[in-house]
Amino acid sequence: MAEPLGETPTGPTPDVAALQAAVEKWKTLSRKNEERFQQVSTELERLRQTALSDQEQALGAARAEERKAVVGEFGTRLATAELRAHAASAGVELPSVEYLNVGSFVADDGSVNADTIAQFVSSLPAPAAKPEFAQGLGLGRQGGAGVPQLTREDMARMSPAQIVAAKKEGKFDALQRGEI
Incomplete structure (x- = not known):
C-alpha cells in the first residue's frame, strides 16, 4: 500500500549523520584506491619502459653485431683489393692473401687504413731488374735468324x-x- 502524503513511514528513521559518515568513508577509501591505482599504473609503465629498453638494447646489440660481421667481411675484401692495387702500382709481388692477416688493415668502422697498406707494400722487396744468371740454358735453339x-x-x-x-x-x- 501506498502511504499517504505527509505521513512518515512507520519504520525506523534513517540517521542522516551516519549516512554522511558512510559516504565520507567511502569517498576517502575511493580516493585512496585511486591514488594507489595511479602509483601502480606509474610503476607498471616504468617497468614497461625498462622492459622495452632491454628489448631495444638487445635488438640494437644484435644489429651492431651483424653490422660488424658484414663490415668485417666486406672490409677484408676491400683491403685485399687495396693491397693488390698498391702492390701493382709499386711494382712489387704481393704474398698470397692466405698468409696475410688482411683484417689488420681494416678499422673497426669497416674502412681500410691506406697508410698501413702503403707501409706494408713499401716493406715488400722490389723484384730484381734482370735475372742474375742466363735463362736460356737447355732451351733448344737460341740464335736468331739474323x-x-x-x-x-x-x-x-x-x-x-x-x-x-x-x-x-x-x-x-x-x-x-x-x-x-
Whole structure:
C-alpha cells in the first residue's frame, strides 16, 4: 500500500549523520584506491619502459653485431683489393692473401687504413731488374735468324776472348747444333 502524503513511514528513521559518515568513508577509501591505482599504473609503465629498453638494447646489440660481421667481411675484401692495387702500382709481388692477416688493415668502422697498406707494400722487396744468371740454358735453339754464324775455320783464327764473346752473341749456335 501506498502511504499517504505527509505521513512518515512507520519504520525506523534513517540517521542522516551516519549516512554522511558512510559516504565520507567511502569517498576517502575511493580516493585512496585511486591514488594507489595511479602509483601502480606509474610503476607498471616504468617497468614497461625498462622492459622495452632491454628489448631495444638487445635488438640494437644484435644489429651492431651483424653490422660488424658484414663490415668485417666486406672490409677484408676491400683491403685485399687495396693491397693488390698498391702492390701493382709499386711494382712489387704481393704474398698470397692466405698468409696475410688482411683484417689488420681494416678499422673497426669497416674502412681500410691506406697508410698501413702503403707501409706494408713499401716493406715488400722490389723484384730484381734482370735475372742474375742466363735463362736460356737447355732451351733448344737460341740464335736468331739474323745472327751471322761462324764456322770452325773462323774459330781457329780467333783468340779465346773473341770465341767467348762470339758464343755469347750466338754466332756459334749452328756449329754447336751440328748444322755447319
